[in-house]
Amino acid sequence: MKRIYMINKNRRKGLGIALPVFLLFITATCDRDEVFEREQYKNVFALISESDNVSRKFHKLGEESVGYVAASLGGTNPTTKDIVVDLVEDQSLLDDFNKTNYDTDISKYGKPLPESKYDIDTYRFTIPAGEISGRLPIRIRPDGLSPDTAYFISLRVDSHSAYEVNPEKSFVLYRIRTKNYWAQADGNTNYSMRAKLRVQGSASELEMPGTKVMHPITQNKVRIMAGNETYESDVNVFNRFAIVLEIDEDHKVTITPYNNVEVTQVDGDPDFPNIFKIEDDGFKTYKTFLLRYDYKSGNTIYEMKEELRLEFSEDEDENE
Structure with missing residues (x-):
């Protein structure tokens, strides 16, 4: 009171x-x-992806590999029933993604992965009772895919047998990216460059440090910009000034044009013998290219001597 x-x-x-x-x-x-x-x-499951509902995976060129669309279950209490999940492909998901992110810039639109490049044996997977995850395997054959195009498999939950699905994570855009031993197709493989450039006919030679972005093309081919040409993530730029390095089993390198650039490989230079090698200085390990070639830009021919190096770990490469 x-x-x-x-x-x-x-x-x-x-x-x-x-x-x-x-x-x-x-x-x-x-x-x-x-x-x-x-x-x-409450037990609620969701398809695992990044914030934009995209799941980005790298697949190695030259072989078929398996990727997964995975689901994760939340909730304090363990489930007592299996959750059987059926997925379905839905092109409208990619259409919405393109319009939201790129509006009318169609050149940046992602494309559906061609049907010849993947197999999904069944669109059904299970989160077993008492467990918190399940996954759906997808077999990917990436050979022939362009490093400059975003490829997607668009999947959403069509039905589930028990509990609930998070509506915001009930679909996923599985993005396929290619890779090989030397590079990944995300524009982030940057080799440090130590180069010497000379205009043909000139007596002087220009020291040219910098970096070069490398893209995978096939199992044993990569693409870089020729000489000191400016890198842009633009197919038209690649067509004008990109070159291809093909690495054979003996680590010898063959240099050819990616498309329109005039390039000539020059052999016989003992310091730049057109090879790839692994270097270990006792502290760090590097993937290294030593290149010698001439290329034409406008009316000028440039003579290039080029060392490209990328620090790496053998263990990390094996686990990717």
Whole structure:
């Protein structure tokens, strides 16, 4: 009684709240706590992806490999029933992704992965009772895919046998990216460059440090920009000034044009003998190219002597 009197007294002084309001506040708080606890204990599964619902995976050129669309289950209590999930391909998901991210810039649109490049034996997978994950295998054959195009398999949950699916994570865009031993097709394989450039007919030679972005083309071919040409993630630029390095089993390198550039391989230079090798300086290990070639830009022929190096770990390469 004394406690009620003090609350009412404070109300008369304008210092507190009325008892009915105070009780209403407590009741509402309890209701929110109960809802929170129910949500916390509820079993909900989601397809695993990044924030944009894209799952990005690298696949090695020259072979068929298996990737997975995976699901993860949340909730405090273990499930008592299998969750059988059926997926279905849905092109509209990629259409929405393209419009949201690129609007009318069609040149940047992602494309559906050609049907000849993958197999999905079944669109059904299971999250077994008491477990928190399940996955659907996809066999990918990446040979022939362009490093400059984004390829997707668009999948969404069509049905599930038990519990709930997170509606915001009920679909996934599985993006296929290519790689080989020397590079990955994400534009982030950057070799450090130590080069010497000379305009044909000139007596002077220019030292030219920098970096070069390398893309995989086939199992044993990569693409770089010729000489000191500026790199842009643009097919038209690649067509004008990119060259291809083909590495044979003996680590000898053959240099050819990617498309329109005029390039001539020059052999016989003992310091730049057109080879690939692994270097170990006792502290770090490097993938290294030593290249010698001439190429034409406009009306000028440039003579290039070029060392490209990329620090790497054999263990990391094997685990990718």
